[in-house]
Amino acid sequence: MMASDLDSEHFGRVTYSLVGEPSMFTIDDDGWIAVKAKLDREKQSAYRLKVEAADGGSPALKGLADVIIELEDINDNAPVFAQCNMTAVVQESVDPGHVLLTVSLTDADADENGGPFRLEITGDGASSFAFDSQMSLITKTRLSHSKDVYLLMVKGVIGLPRK
Template sequence: MEREGGMIPQQRQVLFLLVLLGVSGEASEPVQFSVVEEMERGSFVGNVAEALGLEVGELSYRRARVSLKGNKDYLQLNRRIGDLLLREKLDREELCGPAEPCVLPFKILLENPFHIVLAELRVQDINDHSPVFLKTEMLLKIPESTSPGTVFLLENARDLDVGNNSLQNYTISPNSLFHIQIRASSEGRRYPELVLDGTLDREEQSEVSLTLTAVDGGVPPRSGTAQVRVLVVDINDNAPVFTQSQYEVQIPEDSSIGSKVVTVTATDIDAGNYGEISYTFLYPSENIDKTFQLEEKLGELYLREKMDFE
């Protein structure tokens, strides 16, 4: 019984020590510090003694130090005055990418007696990146018969900043044919769409050059641009037109077979295949078809047989 009774106080001491260690390693809320990214090395972050409600001398007496996850060496503690300083510049985009907020957890370790205080360093974004288009030139081929209101997707820009400093809007250079509308994805990205407002006419304007601008929400804002080339694709909307409405020729009756009678010429302002012209008789009589031969590509009319005035 004495042996058992003698062990009970030791067990209680061990349990009591474990409880104390458990409490010292936890905190209801981490102590918050914040810093703006790209601040110079040695910049002031906060005063640890003030944040913990300690006298300045306690930090030296208790040999206080800071420890970051992964043994990163971003912070240094001046025990004498309690100031927490930056050891190096911090790049929020490198540390956290698109995640927001950017939080670096760390611990403040105190000895004599031993105590752990959980803390967080929040790295705030600055507008240090401009929106960038991966493609600096976009090419759209749009048939001239396309109806107003038709929407065309464009390449979006990327911005490494977050929050208000990230990409907010797109604009297009002033013109009477197109405007920009913005489509937002479920992830919060913004995509530009080109909307046709007017009627295209290739013969009047075969190409439209526009400047697409992406703008972020920083103060002052940053922007990036890309060129949008719209090629108006032809449709067969124009008929060939003869250079003369009527051709009059005189043919001597002694003209030999194969003689050229006349060359007719027409033009078509459509492009490509739609602008190629061939010539043919429209409902020729048997006599005309027997007497003349028409070169359909050249518009040249030749005699097939001898002419007889009588």
């Protein structure tokens, strides 16, 4: 913030203050605005401040300026699954591409940091499964008749699928 006063010396010295309700911001003698605490765009994406500039006269002459501070999003939130534990029952004779279940993820970040998601599968037999573009878990191969249970872990990661 910068204000000027054409008066000389003491009368031309400008002081700054924030006017109104308590703020997450401070302003110093040179007009620099700083934050008092960590800001989170997901809680509040913009702040409107009213800055008062006063000269050294008596009474002081004052001017007001509105300042809008808009926060850019950073990727500070992890994807969250709608359901943490899911179970699917399937016959071993199903063809590859059979849909077992569909997962849903959300992310509190803005669109550029909140998706699309890549789903990574780990666990015994993970190579027999994949996710399609609709986030449905599908079989990649015919399942083994000697294996009764597949315990898979799925991790949601922001970003396009690896090539």
